[in-house]
Structures are given as structure tokens and as C-alpha cells.
Amino acid sequence: MLNRILSGDYPRSRALSALLVLIGVCLALGPFLFPGVRAFSMLGMICVFIIVVASYDLMLGYTHIVSFAHTMFFGIGAYGVAMSTDAFGSSFWAVFIGIGGAVVMSILLSLLLGLLSLRVKAIFFALVTLAVAFAFLSLVTQLYNITGGEDGLAVRSPRELGPAFRPFDSKVPGFSVIDFIVGLFAQGNIGQAFNDALFEVRINGRHLMYYIAFVISLLVFLFLLRVVNSPFGRVLQAIRENEFRAQALGYRTVFYRTVAVIVSAVLATLAGVLFALINRYVNPENTLNFELMVFILLMCVIGGMGTLYGAIVGTTVFLLAQNYLQDLLRLLVQNAEPGSLFAELAGPDRWLLWFGLLFVLSVYFFPSGIVGQLRLWAERRRERKADKTPSAPTLKQEQ
Amino acid sequence: MSAHDEIVGQQTRPQGALARFAAFRQDKPHIFLLLLMMAVALLMMDPRTWVLLTISGLAMGAMVFLMASGMTLTFGLMNVLNLAHGAFISLGAFAGASVLVWLSGQANAPSLLINLAAILPALGFAMVVAGLLGLVFERLVIKPVYGDHLKQILVTVGGSIIIMELIHVVWGPNEIPVPRPEALNGAFILPKSLPVIGGVALEKYRLIAVVLGLAIYGLMTWIIERTRVGILIRAGVESREMVEVQGYRIRLLFLGVFVAGSALAGMGGAMWAMYREIITAHMGDELMISVIVVIILGGLGSIKGCFYGAVLVGLINLYVGYLEPRLAAVATVGLMVGVLMWRPQGLIPVIKV
DSSP states (O other): OHHHHTTOOOOOHHHHHHHHHHHHHHHHHHHHHHHHHHHHHHHHHHHHHHHHHHHHHHHHHHOOOOOOOOHHHHHHHHHHHHHHHHHSSHHHHHHHHHHHHHHHHHHHHHHHIIIIIIIIIIIHHHHHHHHHHHHHHHHHHHOHHHOGGGOOOEOOOOGGGGGTSSSSSSSSEEEEEEEEEHHHHHHHHHHHHHHHHEEEEEEOOOHHHHHHHHHHHHHHHHHHHHHHHHHHHHHHHHHOOOOOHHHHOOOOOHHEEEEEEEEEEEEEHHHHHHHHHHHHOHHHHHHHHHHHHHHHHHHHHHHHOOOOHHHHHHHHHHHHHIIIIIHHHHHHHSSOOOOOOHHHHHSSSHHHHHHHHHHHHHHHHHHTTHHHHHHHHHHHHHHHHHHHHHHHHHHHHHH | HHHHHHHHHHHSOSSSHHHHHOOOOOOHHHHHHHHHHHHHHHHOOOHHHHHHHHHHHHHHHHHHOOOOOHHHHHHHHOOOOOOOOOHHHHHHHHHHHHHHHHHHHHHSSSHHHHHHHHHHHHHHHHHHHHHHHHHHHHHIGGGGGTTOOOHHHHHHHHHHHHHHHHHHHHHOOOOOOOOOOOOGGSSOOOOTTSSTTTTTTTEEEHHHHHHHHHHHHEEEEEEEEHHHHHHHHHHHOOOOOHHHHOOOOOHHHHHHHHHHHHHHHHHHHHHHHHHHHHEEEHHHHHHHHHHHHHHHHHHOOOOOHHHHHHHHHHHHHHHHHHGGGGGGHHHHHHHHHHHHHOOOSSSSSSSOO
């Protein structure tokens, strides 16, 4: 059963399995474990970006295609829904029209990109997508009468998915894990800490939307796991390892690469749709910016290229850092005198500096990211075990 | 076309106007495209505006050429794709701006000679800072990932983040206004007696940028075509192994090209800073798009292609920016897409890609 669901691609490391289960439980019960608006919106973003990063990994990690247009497809999805609800009012029909239009546009654009540059050299693809994504960003910013320009658009999502909708009136109890742990250390009294950690959740349409995103994210992830472990995924990996040889074996590599790009683009569009419905506000900065593209790249590489589980780990680690590393740095700098070099370098606004450094170092020393490293350690441990068990008796015999 | 036809085509001039035109389009695509674009633009606006825009476009092209030439050579020579090139442009802009602010006494004097005492140190300092950073960057960041495009892209993107953040640390996160030296302000006014274009005001700074760009293009062409180093660079672009076999240390040559390219990017950045008179750390990212379009247009590794590509990008930016300002960036990328469809290798390809 589990084998079927995971397509035979297990985490292959106990630490990794534990981490994935932990992240899965936190996401599944998220609204009832972490109180507050900030935590809730971050949980939603993790679900959305798992799709974005996993689909990006299909190109980057499994086929070694570097694309800088992933945010473009993400933005097409987000703007598709925003613009269609803007035009047709807030109904599910409008959302579906938006999705349809966005997906068609993504397919056409990714086909065009594929035809333009995949037939030349792979390196061209990175440059061409960078330029095209920039042109798209500038177009969206400039055509303000339909896209809202820099100001962006508010998404008029259906009422059932908004805060005004209450499926039932009674409140659901929640249990704040962080408050419980903090209370436990501060007071040492389990009962008291337990009571303090309880809070109440009033279910509304946003929770409904969160769970829609969670379920879609889970399904897309399992679908991608299926794809990369299918014969199609094998061919992609063959292209990654040695394109010439894959060609010599009779595979039409341009076709396979184009399909990978299209699948990845459509999934990014889907993620953009979810983003628009959760965030209820889209602008060029939160959907199309080049910085966002770099963040996606960072998440993918830090989690582990060529390992889909890396998308989950990388997204979670990066978004946690983005939201909370600044607070941590602020604590760190509190004692330093303002204006000193240390305060400048470790200031809360400089979190990206440290992440950039971590990124470069991880490309050199852990090219397969967190997941790859965990798997490597697990494998070494298994090997040591395997070495010990049979070799012990032989040693005795020799003595 | 068979081999026999090609030989015939080279030996005899093609007969007939159409055939000659086709041959011209095939042999000199860069000039064909340039003339076509200028002619189309001339039809769509009045000649005085056209002259003004053409000079401005050439000025922008000259600056973009400075920035792009280093990147195209590093790619051509060593197959290294440096996406942190934009960060070098930003760094040069900030370094140059600092010197200009520091020497604002000289920069604001009304005399050209005293102004030069501020401009030359500013450009020089920008080149030195960007060049030194290029040296460190090549040794620390790029050297470990020779021959691996994927890692080069990742590492240089990471390096670009780090450099941008360090610019924020040193110069602060806000935009910085750049004082343009007094002698570069103002405009030449063409004499009224000229026929169609009399009385057009040409900004001095743009003319200077065009002259400087042409001078550096000439210098680079001379180095590449007439000197020993140039021969080695061209040979290295053609076939790295053959140069190595002859006993030349191509790594050292490459390091030199990389540092020179970074220095030129820094200089281009400083000139851009004086042109725009306001700079941000992210200006490099925006210029990087033009740079990428230029090197794809021109054909990776080709200085001549890079020059013509930069002029084309500058011109289309200004022409379209005048006709429909919102589409300038789209037109730039559209030009690239069009050329890629027509000639996937770029206008003047040097290396096979």
C-alpha cells in the first residue's frame, strides 16, 4: 500500500522519515497547533511552495534544465484567477475560467520556450527564460489597466473560501505546541502549561481553503513522485546523466525535455492559483519578482536537487528562515552596538546574506542538499552494519 | 546548397538585385538588421526625433557593450557562464559614485579639465574595485566549478546575492543620487542651417558615451585581432585544448580576461550611474537582462557580435520607448526571440553551441 502511494521511492533514511512525518503532521493539523495569523499564512505558503519547488525540481534536479521562468508560470496562475474574478465576479465559475485560461497560456508559453531554446544548447534555456520572464514581468507591471500594475489586484475569491464564511458555529479546540513547550520550561508545571496552551479555533472559509491547498499539494507531490519513478522519469534522468547516450539509445530527448518543461509549468500555474486564493492579493512583487525566482532556486538546492523529498524539506526550512531568522538575528544584534560592523553584517535585514553564503557552500560541499546528505549518512551506517555482521564470525575463525 | 555552390557563391558576385540582397542578408546579418531597424523607425517618426533617439540609442548601446563584452568573452573562452556579472555592474556604479561624491569639489567646477580630475578617478576606481572583486570571485567561486554549467549557474547566482547584500551593508539599502560632473551636463545644439535636422539638441553625455564606447570597441578589436594575447584568446575560443597543447597556460589567460571583463562591467556601471544619476543595488539585475539579450543576439563569444547586439538593443529600446513606452522591455526580448528563430546561433557566431 505504502509502496504504491510513494511509488517505491522511500525516504531511505530514518532521520529523513522522521522529519517528513513531523512536517506532514504539522501541515495536516497546522491551524490547530500554531495560533496566530502569521503562522497560519506561513503554513499556507509552505503548501503552495512545495508544489512550486517540487515541479521546479522535475526540471532542475531530474533533467538538469535550468529555468528562470518558473515564477512567470506561477504568476500566470495567480494573475489568471485574480483577473478572471475581477472580471466575472467572485464565483467558482470565475475561478475555473481563470484556471483554464492560465493553464492554456502556460502550455503555449512553455512550448514556445522549449522550441526556441531546447533545440540549441541547454545553457541557452537559462538565458532565454531569464529574458522572457523579465519581459513578462515588465509587461504585467506596465499594463496596469488590466493587471493593476505595481499595486496588484485583490483576488475576489468565492465567499465559501473567505473569512466571512462559517460552516458551523461551534469552536474547535486547538493546542499550541510552542506555548506548551515554552510554558513547560518557564513553569515546570505540566497541567498549568497544558491549560495555557489550549486555544480556540473558529473554523471559517480560510481554513477550508488551507485544507484544499494542503490536499492538492499532497496529491501533486505524490503525482510527481509517480512521474519521476516512471519510465518517463527514467528517461529524464538518463538525459541528465548523458544526453548523447540517451539520444543514441533512440529517445527523442528534445521531446522529453519539452514535456518535462510543460508539466512543470502547468504545476507551477496550479500553485499560482492556490497562492492567489490563499493570499487573496497578487502583485508583481509577490508572484513574478526575480528575487522570488532565486528563492525557489535556493529552496530546491538546499533541500536537495534530484530528490523530490528535498522540495518539502527545503521549502519548510527556507520559509521558516525567511519568517523567523530575522527575529533571531534581531535578538543576536540587540547587544551589539548599533553601527558596528557586526551589527551591520548580522542585522535582521541581512538574513539573505547568510542564506546566500549557505547556498554557495552547500553547492560545493553538499551538492545533493539536506535530503541527499541524510540519505548518504544513512547509507554509510547501513554499510557499516553490513560490514560488521558477516565479518565478525570470520575474524573469530581466523583466531 | 552543395559545396560546389558555396564555392561559386564566394568567387563570383551574385547576379541581380534580389540575389545580391539575399547574399548581403546572409553574410552580414548584423548590418542588415541594423539598417532595417533604423529605416523602419525613420518611417514611424519625424527625422529630428529620429536623430535624437538614434544618438541616445547608440549611447545606451555603448554602455551596454562595455558591460556585456566581459561576459561574452568569459563564456566564449572558458565556457563559464557568470550570472553574477550584474552584481559587478552594480558594484562599479557604487564605487564610481562614491568617488564622485568624494571629489564633488572637482566635479562641480565649471572647467572640463578639473572635471576630468573627478571623472577619471571615478571610472578608474570603479574598474579597480570590480576587477579586484573579479579576481577574488574567479579564484574562490568559479574555479571549483569549471566545466559544470549547472553548478556555475547556481554558484554565481548565490555569489550575486552575496555581493548585492554586501553592497547593502557598505552603502545602505537606499537609492543613492549621483552627481553628474558639470562638464557632462548640457547639450550641443546642431546649427540651424542644417537641412532637416537643424536645431536638434544632443546631450553631451550621450555623445561622450558613444565616443568612449567606440574607442573601447576599437581597442578591444585591435587587441583581439593584432596582438599576441588576442591571437591566444581567439584560439582559446576556437579550441581550448589546442592552445593548452601548445604550452600556454590558458587558465592564466582566462583569469586575465575575467578580471578585464569585470573591470569593464564596473566601468559600464559607473557610466550608467552618471547617465541615470540615481543608483540602486538592483540596477545590475535589470541591466543583466539587456546584457543577456546582447550576448545571445551577437552569438556567444563574439566581440563584434556583442557590439552590434548592444547597438541593436540600445536602438530598439529607445525607438520603442518613444513610440510606446510600456513595451520597451518586451520589444528588447522580442528582438532576441526573433533573431533566435531566424539564426539560432546568434548574428555572428564564433563558437558552436
